[in-house]
Amino acid sequence: GIQVEQSPPDLILQEGANSTLRCNFSDSVNNLQWFHQNPWGQLINLFYIPSGTKQNGRLSATTVATERYSLLYISSSQTTDSGVYFCAVERGDSSYKLIFGSGTRLLVRP
Amino acid sequence: ETGVTQSPTHLIKTRGQQVTLRCSSQSGHNTVSWYQQALGQGPQFIFQYYREEENGRGNFPPRFSGLQFPNYSSELNVNALELDDSALYLCASSEEQGITDTQYFGPGTRLTVL
Numbered sequence: 001g002i003q004v005e006q007s008p009p010d011l012i013l014q015e016g017a018n019s020t021l022r023c024n025f026s027d028s029v030n031n032l033q034w035f036h037q038n039p040w041g042q043l044i045n046l047f048y049i050p051s052g053t054k055q056n057g058r059l060s061a062t063t064v065a066t067e068r069y070s071l072l073y074i075s076s077s078q079t080t081d082s083g084v085y086f087c088a089v090e091r092g093d094s095s096y097k098l099i100f101g102s103g104t105r106l107l108v109r110p
Numbered sequence: 111e112t113g114v115t116q117s118p119t120h121l122i123k124t125r126g127q128q129v130t131l132r133c134s135s136q137s138g139h140n141t142v143s144w145y146q147q148a149l150g151q152g153p154q155f156i157f158q159y160y161r162e163e164e165n166g167r168g169n170f171p172p173r174f175s176g177l178q179f180p181n182y183s184s185e186l187n188v189n190a191l192e193l194d195d196s197a198l199y200l201c202a203s204s205e206e207q208g209i210t211d212t213q214y215f216g217p218g219t220r221l222t223v224l
Contacts, residue, residue: 044112
């Protein structure tokens with residue numbers, strides 16, 4: 001099956017710093033989504049980004065489907081950005097399921 | 111707020127028991143998916159329902175079953191609970207069939223099996 005690898009697994013930042021999270025996937029995908037899971041378990045969709053670049057405030061994401069990777073950029077990090085960031089993909093055969101990576105655990109210190 | 115609710119928030123069961131978890135999707139969302147998230151891992155797909163019919167299933171045994179109702183609510187039933195079933199159970203809804211648009215997740219039900 002398709003493999004989704006995220007790096008780094010853990011990240012500690014000082015408030016105000018910038019960071020880049022990476023997601024590599026092993027096969028063609030129909031779509032890709034980035035999620036943030038807060039400490040209480042709530043998953044919030046950040047980007048639906050099968051290809052191209054999108055920006056939403058301090059966050060932006062880029063997916064290069066032909067090279068099978070996606071990047072999530074966080075600028076001017078805040079303590080509320082802490083949590084786990086997941087990349088999830090749907091296989092190219094429209095399997096109707098999201099396959100999640102193991103996540104990047106981010107801690108932003110004041 | 112995603113507009114997706116789940117109940118109960120927490121649940122403790124013993125091995126061998128049966129459990130029903132509930133999810134209420136946003137109005138107009140015809141697709142609901144269920145995921146199991148073990149501690150420290152990413153969510154794993156259990157199954158998806160579209161307009162009250164199962165639309166796809168992950169690598170979970172038949173003792174995991176589901177129902178979707180016309181009022182945008184759904185259930186996940188697990189029979190013969192095992193210790194490894196302890197996890198956060200998440201439901202996600204979307205308007206269209208499959209994963210063609212944004213998935214909205216509920217806050218989850220944390221199940222502990224003793």
